[in-house]
Structures are given as structure tokens and as C-alpha cells.
Amino acid sequence: QVQLVESGGGLVQPGGSLSLSCVVFGREVHWYGLGWFRQAPGKEREFLATIDYNGRSSYNTGSAQGRFVISRDNAKNTVHLHMNSLKPEDTAIYYCALGKTEAQATTAREYEYWGQGTQVTVSS
Secondary structure, eight states: OOEEEEEOOEEEOTTOOEEEEEEEESSOGGGSOEEEEEEOTTSOOEEEEEEOTTSOEEEOTTTTTTTEEEEEEGGGTEEEEEEOSOOGGGOEEEEEEEESSSSOOOSGGGEEEEOOOEEEEEOO
């Protein structure tokens, strides 16, 4: 059984930074793409960042580009999302996901497994 477990969410002040981690259990991630999404109350799930099996990454240019960095540690079966310059509008539940292939993936349907989510709240 494949499980993804996120950690690192919490409360942060505007302008602050936060790092999220996601450990994958039950499947070696080395040959799969990984991604991060988020969902704010009343809104659809939004793509943030993706990384392919070889470490090449892409970002949502509006929400994440220039502020968020995705990385992976295959030895630890983990994907990270480091977030800088956080804004109140970044408040959401953040989800990691394991792709169906080795490639980058920007839509939810391209992912096979999802974590349970971790809450990020940006507020003073």
C-alpha cells in the first residue's frame, strides 16, 4: 500500500518562510515524478510545483514561481517544498502527490497517489 505523509505545515507571519516535507511509503520514488498542490477554502485544488525523476522542476508561474522551490531526496523517498515570502493568500491545505510516470506533471489527473494534506496558515 502506497502512502504519502506530509509534514511541516503551521502558522507563519506574512513574509516568512516554511518548508514542507512529504515521505512516500510503499514505493520507491526514484523513477516517478512528484508534485505539490494546494487547496484553499472554497477554491479548486491548484498546482504549485512538479519535479521529474531526474530532478528537473517546473512551477505555477502565478502562484509559486520565484518564491517556492521543490526538491527531492530519492535516498529518503522524500519530496520537499520550500516556501519564501509567504502571503496571506498562500493560506491553504498543501498536498504532495506521486506521479503515474517519471515525467513532470501539472494536472491532478496525472498523479496516482496523494497525501492527506498539511495546513499552512499565513497570518499576523
